[in-house]
Amino acid sequence: MKKFDKERVLLAVAGPVIALVAAIVLTSVVLIASGKSPIEPYVLMLQQAGYSDVQVLIINQASMYYLAALAVAIGFRMNLFNIGVDGQYRLAAVITAVVGAHLALPSFLQIPVLLLVGMLTGALWSGIAGVLKVTRGVSEVVATIMLNSIATALIGYLTLSDVWGVQVGNNMTTGTMHKSGWFPGIDLGADVGEIYGLVFLAVAMGIVYWIVLNRTRFGFDLRATGESETAAAASGVDAKKMVLTAMLISGAVAGLSGLPLLLGDSHTYSLSFPTGLGFTGITIALLGRNNPVGIAFAALLIAFLDKASPALDYATPVAYEKEIATIMQGLIVFAVVISYEAVRQWGLRRQQKRVGAELAAAAAALNNSEKKEVAAR
Amino acid sequence: MRRVSRIAVAGVATAALAVTVSACGSSSSESAGQGKNLGLALAYDVGGKGDQSFNDAATAGLEKADKEFGYKSTAVEPQDGESDADKVQRLETLAKQGYNPVIGVGFAYAPAVKEVAAKYPKTTFGIVDDDTIKAKNVADLVFHxxxxxxxxxxxxxxxxxxxxxxxxxxxxxxxxxxxxxxxxxxxxxxxxxxxxxxxxxxxxxxxxxxxxxxxxxxxxxxxxxxxxxxxxxxxxxxxxxxxxxxxxxxxxxxxxxxxxxxxxxxxxxxxxxxxxxxKDVAGAVYNLAKSVKDGKPETGEVRASLATGGVSLSDSxxxxxxxxxxxxxxxxxxxxxxxxxxxxxxx
Structure with a gap:
């Protein structure tokens, strides 16, 4: 195992902590400017986190955020900006829902098939951007943004009633999935709710992500290509193949991120299926510094802001706007980007200073006793 | 091998922790206050207040009811990208706080209304633009x-x-x-x-x-x-x-x-x-509140048509x-x- 490096931990933690503190301070400024208590909203929200039903909502939401953020992070590690996670997970959810409604296998086959369908659909959609990038040099940012819009149009077509759509009242759904494809959750009682079973898939994916990136040849190649394409190419890595593979894996993970809800609760894709998960995933991957544990904390934090803030609307005697949480999320993104850069530069300066001091010390030692050999550092 | 098993232990421990953490603490709706009827509650769909149209029409109905019955009604907006579970929690909180009727504005609330109505049989629920929920204490407010x-x-x-x-x-x-x-x-x-x-x-x-x-x-x-x-x-x-x-x-x-x-x-x-x-959403909302006030809550499909005056052509x-x-x-x-x-x- 690696040695515990205080310097590295300090630098890694400083960024997010500074960002959070800055976001809270700035949000408080907004609260004071609008003549409200700058403390009570936080108290109210923390209080919410103590309730078990809110905790269930937070964990369920965080599992979806976590998968979406992992998908984004895989791209980031490779220096690829996959903005298309949003389109990938929505399309994957639709196709999975359709397959789940029309295919009836026993559970032990049905669920793996559904997961596979979700992953393949996501990979197919991100793969288009990957192929365009390696063959034609199209920026994956542009391609994935466009693919998001195309996915929306395609979903509109697939959910027409003469394709796969089933109208329920005024809502358009893909029909209810067969029960064998429902993933059992942990039921904590009627008052509390149910934790999606696929929360554990999210945890497992985090572990797999860490192992693959840090303990395999492939992960090393991926990180190396992300750091410097030319250096990686010189050491025998096929950069084009890496770009395509990273895109495919990113899309496959993205394809999973809507499934905790689909298999665990809604059992159909409808007009009210949540959108925008992919974009929140970008925030979370940034905040978590592409680190599986960091992303987990970031996902829980954002999910907490989402789920605890509605209570602000019902607060007595003074109600607060729950948009406070939205403001905070926006400020966190800003603060994260700025503080990471600041911390990076601060770290560089510290390093330079230390190296300078060591060199000076070494030079002095050399002058003092010329016979002694200087160990290269 | 040793490392893998350690990771496995860590994973299981995290999962177990997650479950135990969520098992502690009471549920938020348990601890909410209960009392007399506070009035009606609206839960908006995405778009919310200020759309000069559908949602604002519902608000107009709420204001009319407030004025006439001295209610202190409330209206709550949703968040982007929320799921049915969030809607369930919203409706449950409103019902538990003592609002009656609780109205979901928009068909997206249908699954949530169905679930919460079963848990709170004494509260009347309304759902605008959906006719799929059939329950004794649910009024489907729909329009031709x-x-x-x-x-x-x-x-x-x-x-x-x-x-x-x-x-x-x-x-x-x-x-x-x-x-x-x-x-x-x-x-x-x-x-x-x-x-x-x-x-x-x-x-x-x-x-x-x-x-x-x-x-x-x-x-x-x-x-x-x-x-x-x-x-x-x-x-x-x-x-x-x-x-x-x-x-x-x-x-x-x-x-x-x-x-x-x-x-x-x-x-x-x-x-x-x-x-x-x-499309008289205001009227539909007000009528439901009035029916609850009068002790004869509307139930089942309440469909407004040209004949009932709930839909019409303006001639101003x-x-x-x-x-x-x-x-x-x-x-x-x-x-x-x-x-x-x-x-x-x-x-």
Whole structure:
């Protein structure tokens, strides 16, 4: 195992902590400017986190955020900006829902098939951007943004009633999935709710992500290509193949991120299926510094802001706007980007200073006793 | 091997921790206060307050009930990207706090209303624009939008000179298809050879089809270029852009949901608003609150039609009211729909 490096931990933690503190301070400024208590909203929200039903909502939401953020992070590690996670997970959810409604296998086959369908659909959609990038040099940012819009149009077509759509009242759904494809959750009682079973898939994916990136040849190649394409190419890595593979894996993970809800609760894709998960995933991957544990904390934090803030609307005697949480999320993104850069530069300066001091010390030692050999550092 | 097992232990421990953490603490609805009836509660769908249309109409009903019954009602907005579980929690909190009735504004609330209504049998729930929930304490507040749209079609067919009329829908969903179907049928039954140009602004509500006046204006300009001289907009806030474009090009627009001729935000363009196909969400919300107040809560499907007055065509623009030919045709169609000789299609 690696040695515990205080310097590295300090630098890694400083960024997010500074960002959070800055976001809270700035949000408080907004609260004071609008003549409200700058403390009570936080108290109210923390209080919410103590309730078990809110905790269930937070964990369920965080599992979806976590998968979406992992998908984004895989791209980031490779220096690829996959903005298309949003389109990938929505399309994957639709196709999975359709397959789940029309295919009836026993559970032990049905669920793996559904997961596979979700992953393949996501990979197919991100793969288009990957192929365009390696063959034609199209920026994956542009391609994935466009693919998001195309996915929306395609979903509109697939959910027409003469394709796969089933109208329920005024809502358009893909029909209810067969029960064998429902993933059992942990039921904590009627008052509390149910934790999606696929929360554990999210945890497992985090572990797999860490192992693959840090303990395999492939992960090393991926990180190396992300750091410097030319250096990686010189050491025998096929950069084009890496770009395509990273895109495919990113899309496959993205394809999973809507499934905790689909298999665990809604059992159909409808007009009210949540959108925008992919974009929140970008925030979370940034905040978590592409680190599986960091992303987990970031996902829980954002999910907490989402789920605890509605209570602000019902607060007595003074109600607060729950948009406070939205403001905070926006400020966190800003603060994260700025503080990471600041911390990076601060770290560089510290390093330079230390190296300078060591060199000076070494030079002095050399002058003092010329016979002694200087160990290269 | 050793490392893998350690990771496995860590994973299991995290999972176990997650479960135990969530098992502790009471649920938020358990600890909420309970007391007398606080009034009615509205839970909005995405779009929320200030859309000058559907959601605001519901708010108007709430304000009327507040004034008459001395209620202190509340209205809560949703968040982007929420799921049914969040809606369930919202409705549950409102019911537990003592609001009665609790109304979900928009069909997206249907699964949540179904679930929460079963848990709170003493509270009356309302759901706007959905007729799939059948329970003793649930009132499905639905509308024959296609009937008012049919009349709008009749008026448009009578008023057009270019024989091209336009329909602009906010989002391409079944609910808005009803507006289009009624409008088209009304045009075709009234005057042969009139073309109806149809356009939807977006595929999903998240893209802003109900909330982007600029999108409405662009679409309207396109239809005007194609020769349309009267455009019916069923597009929420985006309809304002349509009305603006109509006013600029001196053609007619037909408004939707409330009487848009009378809206302050549209006062500048009101002369271009021929009429509006009204959907009385305010009335439906108020009536449900009143029925609860009177101790005889509405239940089952409460469908507003031309016959009940819940949908209608407004006549506040003198240019429309004093046009005898149009009025005669509209009155005739209205009678025919009421007595059943005209059946209006819904898709």
């Amino acid at each position: 939008e296609e009937q008012a749209s049919y009349l709008a079609g009749v008026a448009a067919a009578k008023a057009t000179k270019s024989n091209v009329v336009g329909f602009i829908g906010g989002v391409d969903v079944p609910l808005i298809h009803k507006f289009e179907a009624g409008f088209k049928q009304g045009v075709q039954d009234t005057k042969k050879g009139v073309t109806v140009k149809s356009q939807y602004l977006t595929e999903t509500a998240a893209e802003g089809g109900f909330s982007s006046p600029d999108k409405g204006e662009n679409a309207a300009n396109g239809q005007i270029d194609a020769g349309a001289d009267i455009i019916y907009a069923a597009a929420g806030l985006s309809g304002q852009g349509v009305i603006k474009a109509a006013s600029t090009h001196k053609i007619w627009a037909i408004g939707v949901d409330s009487d848009q001729y009378k809206q302050a935000a549209l006062a500048k363009y009101k002369d271009a608003i021929f009429t509006s196909a009204m 623009n003198p240019a429309f009211k004093n046009n005898a030919e149009v009025q005669a045709a509209v009155k005739k169609a209205e009678e025919a729909i009421k007595n059943g000789t005209i059946k209006v299609k819904t898709s």
